[in-house]
Amino acid sequence: MEKLERTITEPIGEVDLNRPKVEIGKLFGKIQAGLETFFIKKGYLFLIIGFLLGRALILSQLTPFTLPFFAAIYLVRREKAPLALIGLIGGAATLSFTHAATTFIICFLFLFVFRISKKWVRNELKVLPFFVAGTLLAGTVAKTFILKGHVSLYELMMAGVEASLGFILCLIFLQSLPLLSLNRRRQSLKTEEIVCLIIMLASVMTGTIGWNVYDLSVEHIMSRYLVLIFAFVAGATVGSTVGVVTGLIFSLANISSLYHMSLLAFSGLLGGLLKEGRKIGVALGLLIATLLMGMYVDGGANLIISLYETGAAILLFLLTPQNLTMKLSKHIPGTPEYAAEQQQYMRKMRDVTAQRVSQFSNVFQALSKSFSAHNEPSGWEENSDREFDYFLSNVTEKTCQTCFKKDHCWARNFDTTYDYMKEIMNDLDYEDGQISPRLAREWDKHCTRAKKTTEVIQQELTFYKANQKLKKQVQESRKLVADQLLGVSAVMGDFAKEIQRERENHHKQEELILEAMQEFGIQVEQVEIYSLEQGNVDIEMTIPYCNGLGECEKLIAPMLSDILGETILVNSEECAAFASDFCHVTFHSAKAFVVDTAVAHAAKDGGLVSGDSYSTIQLGSGKYAIAISDGMGNGERAHSESQETLQLLQKILQSGIEEQVAIKSVNSVLSLRTTDEIFSTLDLAMIDLQNADAKFLKIGSTPSFIKRGAQVMKVQASNLPIGIIEEFDVDVVSKQLKAEDLLIMMSDGVFEGPKHVENFDLWMKRKITELKTDDPQEVADLIMEEVIRSRSGHIEDDMTVVVSKVKHNIPKWSSIPLQKKAN
Template sequence: MEKVERDIIDPIGEVDFGKSRDSFSSFVHKFNTKLESFFLVKGYLLLIIGFLLGRALILGQLTPFALPFFAAVYLSRKDKAPLALIGLIAGAATLGITEAASNFVLSFFFLISYKIILNWKSKEQQLVPVFVFGLVFLGSLVKAYLLTNGFTLYGGMLAFVEGSLGYILTLIFLQSLPLMTVNKRRQALKTEEIVCLIIMLASIMTGTIGWAVYGLSIEHIMSRYLVLVFSFIAGATIGSTVGVVTGLIFSLASISSFYHMSLLAFSGLLGGLLKEGKKIGVALGLFIATLLIGMYGEGGGVLSVSLMETTIAVFLFLLTPKSLTSRIAKHIPGTAEYSQEQQQYMRKMRDVTAQRVSQFSNVFQALSKSFSSPNISEMIEEEDKELDYFLSNVTEKTCQTCFRKEHCWARNFNTTYDYMKDIMTEMADTGGNISPSLSREWDKHCTRSKKVTDAIHQELTLYQANQKLKKQVQESRKLVADQLLGVSEVMGDFAKEIQRERENHYKQEELILEAIQEFGIHIENVEIYSLEQGNVDIDITIPYNTGYGECEKLIAPMLSDILGETIIVNKEEVSEYSNDYSHATFRSAKAYTVETGVAHAAKDGGFISGDSYSTIELGLGKYAMAISDGMGNGKRAHVESEETLQLLQKILQSGIEEQVAIKSINSILSLRTTDEIFSTLDLAMIDLQNAAVKFLKIGSTPSFIKRGSKIMKIQASNLPMGILQEFDVDVVSEQLKAGDLLIMMSDGVFEGPKHVENFEIWMKRKIKELKTENPQEVADLIMEEVIRSRLGLIEDDMTVLVAKIDHNIPKWASIPVKGFKQMAN
């Protein structure tokens, strides 16, 4: 009973409140939509703006706003130009019939001149301000002539000033009018667009000069409200700019409003500085400015009126919905809303890009599956079908016309089928011969045994050629499948990398900045991209360049102590000028370093060797060492080996796995030419974080690892590249230690010693006898020993590549930072 009551009573209240909230939100949304449609879409906002600009004055007698506004509306929204014209004439009528008639006549002449411009030049927007200047200038001269019954110098100067203002205002209105009439705008406002918008808003508010309610000036209330809004949205810079521009235009319209410019500018500055206190802080800035400027100015009763005007402006400001201020702030650079909008846009673009890359990865993966070999059952079924087709071709040529056809194939099908299958199998294994016992049994079974065996032998040649071709196609398909799968994995990893955002490390950046500056080193900026252990990435800007290595000797050791791992200078951009900024990038140091040495010689002391070598530091924390030996000697062998290593380097740097990279290179070499040109490849991939090494040897000689007095041989059996289209790559893994020497060599060195029965034992003995651990000296000594054993003759291309693995010990020890704990990643 209690549960039933709860089910009946509780949901009623929830539904009622939910409906109330939903209905109120729906009402507000519909109301805002209708307002936007009425003022923006239907254009009645232009009617109101036209009315205010039509009655706006400068210097008490100039009205330069009407024609520029009409021209701008006609060029941007021609269908709403009649509404703007009605507003302008109605506003001018409040000043006098003469002004209303003048605005109508000038607008009429503008339309005629605009038609002339269209027939004369296509870029009418460039000439419209000039025509506005001419029309306003001539109209002002005519008006002055009619009022004074003649031309005067003063009247001509006023006409020129009014025409110049018309020219400038036309340019301003053309910039700012689209910002007020277009509902959805995606681009950020430029600085000149913001200034033009402020000038236009201030010009509109000059139309309210003279309006007062209970002695309170409408233009003062609206101008202060405008300064409050922009100070709250964009801060002190934009707020003070709005105050200065608005006050300047008001002072041009009425000399009595000159002191108002100081009040607006000061309030914009204070409001922007106090914007951290939200709306209350901005409002407080306006009150302080009103009190200070009011007491400094006229004081007394004027101060009380000014405070009342400020109070009403603040009240309107507090009633302004946050949605409106946020909407405006999204288009002003420097605001938090603008940054958030930009980040949202960049995040969306990043997600779209990652999604497209992921889709491409899926496509390549699907293509890889489609190229993969069929399963075992399908392959067996297909082989059975091919065998049946083979035997059917044989029987068509032999058994079809035989009188014993019914006996062999209808009554003894299985026996005949098995005999022919065995004959085919033995011929395939022995090169066309069959055993005597099988031949006797077949002669007893078949009356045309000789003819059938000849037919089987003939068809077998075609069958084997077909099978070989089919096998090559399958191998090629498998290779393509592996390559596509490798590309798919690389693109998948790239998609994941794109989706990794730069983490916010504002707190850590401030801590590092404070710690380094307290030590006495002045740095300008710190940007942290990653604090992951072993993958630290920090950029620091330094406002000077002394050339004494502060980054390497001081900043990097301090970062090492702060982050709890060894940090080194990865890249440093030193400014050419002593008073300019320098930039340095700091990264995690690798746990191990590799020092290499190489010795090589061409056959008979020539200049071009068929051997090529390469040492590549990959961006994945790996170090690759490779030797390639082209078949033969000379330029052709050098081109083959060099091209092999270049292909290897480019494929490894793309992120594709080593085995897939080698198979891809082998495919290219085997399919590229029909000449018997092959290359060996000896590759060692060293992980600089844990010193693990992987050896991939393709037709190459053994490598050796020297650890103290212990010598270890590394060997794998694979044919040289380019001989077979498909082969399995044997990977040998070893764990290196600090102080180990890794020695790789070509066959010219390993098999070079003369009068030696066992090359491996001889090479181990020579390596063990080495008294040095310098990689270059080791390479030179091994090369010298081999050449000396040949009595100075170099009978083949020779290359020795030696690497020494050691702990990465930074040049400078870490500098402890007092009172600073190691930063948590």
Template sequence: MQKAERNLIEPIGEVNFERPKLELAKILHKFQVKLEYIFIKKGYLLLFIGFLLGRALILAKLTPFSLPFFAAVYFLRRDRAPLALIGLVGGAATLSLKIAAVTFVVVFLFLFCFRISKKWLKNEMKALPFYVFSILLIGKTAESFVFSGQVTLYDGMMSGIEASLGFILTLIFLQSIPLLTITKRRQSLKTEEIVCLIIMLASIMTGTIGWSVYDLSVEHIMSRYLVLLFSFVAGATVGSTVGVVTGLIFSLANVSSFYHMSLLAFAGLLGGLLKEGKKTGVAIGLFIATLLIGMYGEGSGTLTKTLLESTSAVLLFFLTPTILTSKLAVYIPGTPEYAAEQQQYMRKMRDVTAQRVAQFSNVFQALSKSFTSLDQVEADEDSNDRELDYFLSNVTEKTCQTCFKKEHCWTRNFNTTYDYMKEIMHEIEEGSGAVSQKLYRDWEKHCTRSKKVLEVIQQELTFYHANQRLKKQVQESRKLVADQLLGVSEVMEDFAKEIQRERENHYKQEEHILEALQSFGIQIEHVEIYNLEQGNVDIEMTIPNCRGHGECEKLIAPMLSDILGETIVVNTEECSTVPNEFCYVTFRSAKAYTVETGVAYAAKDGGLVSGDSYSTIELGFGKYAIAISDGMGNGERAHYESKETLQLLQKILQSGIEEKVAIKSVNSVLSLRTTDEIFSTLDLAMIDLQNASAKFLKIGSAPSFIKRDSKIIKIDSSNLPIGILQDFEVDVVSEQLKAGDLLIMMSDGVFEGPKHVENYDFWMKRKIQELQTDDPQQIADLIMEEVIRSRAGFIEDDMTVVVAKIKHNTPKWASIPVQAYKERA
């Protein structure tokens, strides 16, 4: 009903062309499935191939194709071997009954010998060619003896040639038959498989020698059609190879067809070169080759016939459905269809990998939630009232359980007794183990064992507090584990998104950039664009050896800056030492800010090993980290602790985990790693190079200072050193930096180093205020010198100063206008 109404609503005279196309596509699909079922699954294709190979000849008298084909089919598709035998005998019978009988006898002899010796064979596939060689050599020699009564040297040579050809053809058929009988194939064709397939197809077409339609040779039409097909699908290389191989086999079968090899090879080359013109271009290539090679014929009649054969091949080629050529192109390396198939495969692998990583991320997230929810449940269940009930139960079990007034106190006056004991417990907690006189007198009137109850409450409070501390540590540890698991989950989730971010195709942009640079006179070998996102450009280039002239930094990067509309700089450059080799250069977006650092440090008493460690590193996601760690004490052990702290923190930060979670993880590792009282301070500054925002995380460290013109900003926090507590809250101080700011970070040996100074803050701010330079290294040296001078040259503690200057990232070279690119754009 709905279908009829829809048809009525359609405008009169408007024709729907989609339905006939869909119906035609369905009919063609059903026809294709039916043909595949009949010829491939039922095996009738092997019958047809066997018929053509059975009548194929080499040198006008040798039939080396029959036994290799049957042996390969028998080994690969044993259930279809009878069909292959019928086809071979039938094809041989079209030549003569004698050849048919010989074919049958040779096949029977092969089956007899192979089945008898099969149980002694370890590898049938390797032995198969030798069986074919031996049977053909014996069979053909016996044939010469039976029909002529003697075996001449010529007969022996021909038998050896046919046996050798059979040996080679067996190897070829073992590789090529699966390509014709397997409907679903995922792997690409190897070079040897392509050659084997071509040889087999040419051998099959040899069986059409002598056939003609309206005086046109069928083998010439089919061979040219084969060359057209492969030239169109795979290009000039494979097309010319098909032409040479097919022409060579035809010339072996019929010496008069030798010139045909030149025509096929030339047609394959021209057709492959003109494949950009689609089927028409390939057909033009065949006609050009036909005209040029056909002129060597025996007059205009031969040329006309050759042109008609080429025209017939072209008609067959144009009638070939696109689905067949596309399906064939998928398996041949180098074709766009093959590249698309490989890209699709890589996309599937990428999606599977991203899905697995996302699943792991969900697992870690679920584990984090389970730890968090468990803490919440415990916080709800272990409320103050419940804990108090447990505590009082333990007290009454040791005191009231054996008292004769138990029933009076806990049955008749439960609330009064409970409130008294509760109040006693609170006063002992708050009053350092003592209760007020009034409460003591009231309790003494109420309880006959008042003194013992007070003693037991004091004892139980010790265990109660210890238990509370343990539970709190367990909850804090669970919270830490939950935070760490959540951090890992977020990193893996981001990684899954990065995997799914497919490299975009920037072929046009690559061509435009290549043309623009070459038009400027710069020789570029190859351009590869991975990302054109603003602020995240990633381009790789291959250029000839610049011999140290700096073309990449001075010319190419400024031109790319003009083309892309943002500052582009050289990220990495690998120049070859050999003059004729290439240089490989990576160009990236320039950061908005840069950080210039200076460091000064000294060990206690002028020693060689300092207990302080520092690190300055640019992380991979546009952040710059500056860290100072001060190990407890001095010497080797302190240096080891501070260095381990920074190395562990650096690795965790580089993985992408948030700063707070990273510091908590480091603290957890250090606090659980050893029972020794070895602690470290940590002073961390994370600077975003895109907007100059900074985060400061200070764990037991000295204050830091920011000098902005004449203004001094102090950055401080009050966290304990790392490793003392298993869990603590990390205070994050955020500050917006500006270009020209000086960030001064120091260990406590520098901050508390000046002698006879009561206010270290005021002294340090004054020294920084008096600085007459903005060079980071000079500032670090001057501060270190002032502190040591105030101590009369003595260094009483390890000292480290790190100074960082925030600067706008001004490119060294200005952008160069590229007019050619702008005109094209």
């Protein structure tokens, strides 16, 4: 039926227009794979290169290419060395039989010496150029002596030149030959690798010197084609470099081609500059260079031939598949294709990293669920009944197993015996080891060993209660671990989302900002926008040396504020050390509120070390945390305890974990760390700087107060101090703060410090209401002074007061309008 419905609903006569393109793409792919297999894997490319290098000459008599190429092939692709040797001998034979014989003998001599000395050579790559140079020098001198019977000084010098060229060419071939293998095609090319590749290609093309097709020189056509390819792919710099290097090698091979170097260099430069015109623009650059150079060299005698050669090179260039130039450009740094390839690679790495982080987040979430599954109430009830059955089995094993009434009690009256024992256990547990008289009388009538059974139940009850306490602690620890794992999972999930958030494309906005700055007279070198999200703007600028005049804060940030419609401030600034260097500045969105905090504190009896610790934490999520911790007792031990509590809390909060989970984590660490009864209180306030929303988490701490004009509000929560128990619920109190509010937090030494005061709340509210100042430091000092004065100048406990004032964030410099508004 489904098949019939599909047949009816399919459109009749519809043709897939993309199918021919797909088939053509597959055909080209098969052809490309076949050519790669034939030329590279099977090594026939080295046969062709060897043939051309075998007939290449320098200064019309030197052949320094043969042995370096054979030696490099022997070291890099040893299995293809015979093909390369055949190609070299075949190319040399086109010059003369003597050249072919000399090439074979020199290569054989190199193999003989290299194989013999292999026992003493540790690094073949380093010594190979020296072997090549020595073999060339010895072979050339021996050849001259055999043919002429003597060796002149000129011939000896030429042999030295050829050996030196062989040394250099060996290094070049070792660098460039691996580029022709399939395993390195995905790597980017370094500058020296590009130059070596160009030298090798130019050297290979010197083997075409003397080849003509209808009076057109093949070497001129191929050299101009090479320049066109690189100018189109990499631009003017690489194009002119290719022209210079290629022309230089051709001029060494044939002195009459000296002017050709100027033509190639000029055409590479023009073609690269006209690269924006695509292939037509690059071809036009070569054509213009040919016309200009042809008219000034030889009076234009060979201009027509040169134009024909340029036309043939342009035709080959236009027929070159775009796929080939795209592949080549991906390996040359600085090209758009290379940048796109790198961006794709970075995106792939980013996605892989985000996926791995997300997987870890799922693992932690699964672990959290696994720990939480063992803490279900139904599971606890089943385990409790099972444990009670084990408890009774231990009791009956010591009492009922040897009793003659065992069958009567447990086979005939199981429920009655079971209920009696359960009731006895409950009485012993809740009545301080005593059972009720009624139960004692009934149990004596029911059991012949009532007294012994009661004693065994009491003994086993001690172990049972210890076991229950231990299991409860394990369950609480499991719940704590589950919460911590869930918090870590949430943090890692958020981190995975941040990794996947790409830098958006803001080229247009960057140009507008740059243009606006320049119109205003501010010189900006570069603008990079990473985010334009409201309240989360992130812009980086590079400006010239500012000489420390505050140009970024006074001019650029106000202008950005006017452009973006929100307050922008300088986040970080790296000023240049020298006048020729640049400054790097980042601008972020300003928070709607800022918090000014002041502290007043004193140690017990005027000591140097206080058991109280305080901290202010600026979190990256736009939150501001204020914390006070009071260690148990006084002195160094209490100070280290409270300080460690705050340090743990700060590091956990900065990791991005939620406040409640962070406090529970700190509590678990401190409660499990030591068996000493050393506890700490914690008073934490988290203020969101975007909306001034505040959350208060109080662990065994005193109340806090919010002063808003003449009104004073108390913030209070009831929790035990940190470290007393392993599991507790954190009460969170939320308050909406407003600008100019004063938040007053204090330790118990201040709150409970006043002498002869019955109601500390009313006393503290009255003192705060009577304050005539709203300066945080003055408020903290006045409260501290009032408490100490009530004690006649004695400090009987560690005292800490932290006062924070919430204010609107008003930038120091107002926004600067870019355009005058119409009246």
